[in-house]
Amino acid sequence: MSAVRTIAHRGCAEQYPENTVHAIRRVAAHVDAVEVDVRRCASGELVVVHDATIDRVADRCGRVADLTYADLADCDVLDTGDGVPTLEAVFDAVPSDLALNVELKETGLADDVAALAGGHDHDVLVSSFLVDALHESRGVAPALDRALLFDDDRETPLDVAAEIECTAVHPSVARCLATPIVERAHERGFDVNAWTVRTVADAERLAERGVDGIIVDRRDLL
Template sequence: MTHPWFAGSTRPRVLAHRGLVTAAAAAHGVAENSFAAVAEAHAAGAAYVESDCHLTADGVVVLFHDADLGRVTGDPRPIADVASAELEDLMADRGGLITLAQALDAFPTLRFNFDVKAAPAAAPAGRIVAPHADRVLLTSFSDSRRRAALAAAHAAGGSPATSAGSSTLARVLAGAAAHSGRVLDRVLRGIDALQVPERRGALKIVTRGLLEAAHRRDVEVHVWTVNDPADMRRLLDLGVDGLVTDRADLALEIAADRDR
């Protein structure tokens, strides 16, 4: 059965990576994963926003990619050492801090893809998304964090969609290389999507074989992070189901052209 996160939205899916920061917005200091970036993605027509979860010193789940504030604010402290009120001040002229709860409440028509970046954020994130589980996909590079977040959501009465973590993906790739349907059936049970880079070093991950293996089991393949229009078209021609991109505005235009 298809999870509601996928239902009612056509492919290819465009996932606005950390929201959308246009050149004009960047010139005004807007940062990724800010309230303004999510709002910009929504205004551009994106149905999906990809973001990341960390936990502040006072236990608030915020949308932020890095474990520390250095790259975005110039402050080297870890997010885990900063209270949410202070983080709000630091982000005030960078598009505004957005918490996980605020994202779900302020943008009720958006569907979110949340990557749990820190173990302490897993359980609180799961509990927060539970009432909104029909429009949330929870994931993490760490399968243990992913499972912890899902378990908390389930305990709170919600069943978000999910995509494979790194160890699960490694088993999928091994099963696909061995043409082992039994392994793939087992490993992909309970997985709704594979969200992957096109390649990792010399290893090509997104192949026709992987796409066929995933699609045979009703699992979608979303590729990150794809910003070049030629790459977008090439991957969509190959048969991928979604693009995670910093240029959601361009990807939406390309997706619309394919529907004409």
């Protein structure tokens, strides 16, 4: 059995403050890649935050799209003493030999993500549940690797991934374990990274299925 890559979901959100430079620095030596979520704030910068609002992770409330970067930088995210980071700050914090998975949480980000990726030496994978966001990425940066995220509800995901010219697919753990999606994806030339893996038992079952990577909230599952 080949080695399975460990991808730190939001920087291993169960162990460290999610989507923060603090988390990336703590987890970098222990994983093969870091995954972060990206949105655009009101002043135009790409910022790293999962939800459409900052209510769950910060000491203030509001929609990311309505807040300037000055507002977001002035927050305290999950008691780190730091604000919401820009994607550029995350690129700078990730060691160049560590891969970076940028999940697009909305459309209209592809140009800026491609520009940042082009200015750094990291292996970059752009992923999204949003087909339009991946279409945009293919249009502005066709050489940038892409991955389609999907759960149990999306039909014909491999056909969709092929249309967008993805190099990988990111199915849910349940989809990987309950269907032959891993084998079928490999037959069509896709890498398979399963999300979000939360138990050792699931990690072992997925490794037996032949997944290429597991997206985890804890770095010590494998």
